[in-house]
Amino acid sequence: GTPVDMLNPPEGCPFAPRCEYAMKICLQKMPPYVELGENHRAACWLRVQEQMAKEKSGQADAKAGSQTENKEAGDHE
Numbered sequence: 475g476t477p478v479d480m481l482n483p484p485e486g487c488p489f490a491p492r493c494e495y496a497m498k499i500c501l502q503k504m505p506p507y508v509e510l511g512e513n514h515r516a517a518c519w520l521r522v523q524e525q526m527a528k529e530k531s532g533q534a535d536a537k538a539g540s541q542t543e544n545k546e547a548g549d550h551e
């Protein structure tokens with residue numbers, strides 16, 4: 475592919491024209507940074523989606539845990 479013109483950068487991810495995983499949003503908005511570990515972060519919509527899925531899964535786990543705790547608390551009353 476061709477590197478982007480840094481004097482006239484694209485609106486979305488600069489890799490979008492050359493990325494085989496590019497999605498519609500990649501052409502529209504620059505992805506935010508996602509922390510992947512200590513001193514390791516990435517700006518990619520795929521990582522954003524992964525992070526959102528993890529958070530959603532964590533919330534679902536926390537909710538399930540909370541419901542279990544509530545049930546257990548109710549069992550002891």
Ligand code: SF4
Nearest residue numbers: 487490493500518519
């Ligand atoms: S945000 Fe990620 S998936 Fe999208 S074009 Fe850039 S590198 Fe590819």
